[in-house]
Amino acid sequence: MLNTDARQRLKTLLPSGLVATKAWLQQQGLDLHFIDNAVKSRTLRMLVPGVYVCDETPLSWQGIVSSLQRMQPAFITVGGITALNLEGLAHYQIKNQIVPVSLYSAGSPPAWLNKITACANFEWRGTRRLWPDSIIENAAYLRENQWRQSLPPLHYSGPERAIIELLADVPKNISFEHVDQIMQGLFTLSPRKLEPLLLANCSIKSKRLFLWLAERHNHAWLKYLKPEQYELGSGKRVIAHSGRLDTTWNITVPKDM
Structure with a gap:
């Protein structure tokens, strides 16, 4: 289960339409364990290894x-x-x-x-x-x-x-x-x-x-x-x-x- 505060932090850091790398998310205070769990729960969608979006919205x-x-x-x-x-x-x-x-x-x-x-x-x-x-x-x-x-x-x-x-x-x-x-x-x-x-x-x-x-x-x-x-x-x-x-x-x- 994902931490509620960390989940809200992720939503603020990575709104729909933007991408983020694992390294950058960690620099913003999200720990590796949370990021990995967010990927497993499909809260984060991996585009290529180490690069994520939060939803299925097509990227521009x-x-x-x-x-x-x-x-x-x-x-x-x-x-x-x-x-x-x-x-x-x-x-x-x-x-x-x-x-x-x-x-x-x-x-x-x-x-x-x-x-x-x-x-x-x-x-x-x-x-x-x-x-x-x-x-x-x-x-x-x-x-x-x-x-x-x-x-x-x-x-x-x-x-x-x-x-x-x-x-x-x-x-x-x-x-x-x-x-x-x-x-x-x-x-x-x-x-x-x-x-x-x-x-x-x-x-x-x-x-x-x-x-x-x-x-x-x-x-x-x-x-x-x-x-x-x-x-x-x-x-x-x-x-x-x-x-x-x-x-x-x-x-x-x-x-x-």
């Missing part, structure tokens, strides 16, 4: 990520194309039921992440080559999505940060044409937020490509930026193979662009 990717964000020691944020999609800025249509979700963190993904649901494919991106620690958890460049009432919100990159993250994936994971289309619609970006992000960003490729696209679309906010102060490196960067060299930013871009 938002619930999984929200759970991750409260359990993982390293800060995790939804970023890149997924963050832009949350803002309605990605021009991105899901062609099947499996949703790609871009997650950014300085830590490593848990081994169970892509084993517990068929609703999403979580694509993990390391942040060490993108952002210093001063940026990663800075609330000024993050937004919240209250995906379900009474449950923890999702933290995701604001559009200024998300577009810079996304450009690191060109052309391997996203095409020039797609990011060009996205950048065309980013006419309301805040130069006040862009400036410190571009100063801090560690990816020379992302910064050069961002400036090329901003110039290409002649955005009004571009005149407030100070590219001469950004660390843009030296020499040419081949981004588009068999492309043409843009001599202003020293990157190769598709010939038809």
Whole structure:
């Protein structure tokens, strides 16, 4: 029989729609004996060894990520194309039921992440080559999505940060044409937020490509930026193979662009 106080504690810790690991539940004060008995009594349902939910409610990717964000020691944020999609800025249509979700963190993904649901494919991106620690958890460049009432919100990159993250994936994971289309619609970006992000960003490729696209679309906010102060490196960067060299930013871009 399960202890009443511990059962209530479990219900508070693990509401419907979220997941929890055995290690995290123990860190919150539930002992191993109680957890094992909760599994035997079907109060807890095991998804994979060591990962649980409290009921049969289908999991959403938002619930999984929200759970991750409260359990993982390293800060995790939804970023890149997924963050832009949350803002309605990605021009991105899901062609099947499996949703790609871009997650950014300085830590490593848990081994169970892509084993517990068929609703999403979580694509993990390391942040060490993108952002210093001063940026990663800075609330000024993050937004919240209250995906379900009474449950923890999702933290995701604001559009200024998300577009810079996304450009690191060109052309391997996203095409020039797609990011060009996205950048065309980013006419309301805040130069006040862009400036410190571009100063801090560690990816020379992302910064050069961002400036090329901003110039290409002649955005009004571009005149407030100070590219001469950004660390843009030296020499040419081949981004588009068999492309043409843009001599202003020293990157190769598709010939038809």
